[in-house]
Amino acid sequence: MKAIIQWSVILMFVIFCGLSGVQAEDNNEPPEAALSFVQDWLRIVDGGSYAASWHDLSPVLRQDLAQEQWIQELEDFRTPLGSLSQRTRTSVTRASDHEIGEYVIVQYESTFANKGPVSEAISVIKGVGDRWRVLGYSIF
Numbered sequence: 348m349k350a351i352i353q354w355s356v357i358l359m360f361v362i363f364c365g366l367s368g369v370q371a372e373d374n375n376e377p378p379e380a381a382l383s384f385v386q387d388w389l390r391i392v393d394g395g396s397y398a399a400s401w402h403d404l405s406p407v408l409r410q411d412l413a414q415e416q417w418i419q420e421l422e423d424f425r426t427p428l429g430s431l432s433q434r435t436r437t438s439v440t441r442a443s444d445h446e447i448g449e450y451v452i453v454q455y456e457s458t459f460a461n462k463g464p465v466s467e468a469i470s471v472i473k474g475v476g477d478r479w480r481v482l483g484y485s486i487f
Contacts, residue, residue, distance in 0.1 A: 378441065381451040384479035385469050392484075393431045397421040405472050405480040424486070429460030434467070449473045450482060457486075 384403075391400045397418040401409065404417070412420075440452040450472040457467050470483040 378449075378451060380477075381441075381471050381473075381479050382439070382453065385451075385453045385471055388481060389434070389467075389469070392421065392425065395426070397425075400481075403481055405474065405482045408482065428462045428465075428486075432458040432460060432463065434458075437466075447472060447482075451479075 388400060388403050391403075398414060400421070401412075401414045401417045404412070434455045434457040436453060437456050438452075438454045440454075441449075442451075443449045450470055452468060452470045455467045455469075456464050458464050466487050468483070468485050468487070469481060471479045472482045474480045
């Protein structure tokens with residue numbers, strides 16, 4: 348669990364605070380492909396298919412987080428929450444950076460069978476072939 352929390356904190360910190368050239372886009376319309384990807388990815392995680400969810404991580408995250416470690420981390424911190432009861436999107440932040448490209452942070456207020464309400468944040472980045480990938484995932 349520490350690794351995912353550390354990665355999430357690091358990635359969210361980098362995204363929110365430290366990248367040079369970061370520009371939030373004025374366009375209020377979130378990219379539909381990113382939102383669709385996030386919803387699909389969360390369904391995979393909600394269903395407990397943690398191994399499958401690893402394949403949609405960004406290369407940077409996959410490089411430092413083996414699939415077995417990802418699975419164990421999700422089993423440790425996500426499984427105890429129980430099944431999803433409700434999830435409501437609360438914000439979408441769209442931005443770009445010359446080093447990492449376009450990315451989107453989607454936040455939800457979620458309630459699970461064994462805990463709630465909690466905030467979930469999923470950051471996604473547009474990768475090769477305009478395919479979205481998970482850059483960070485955190486529950487707080």
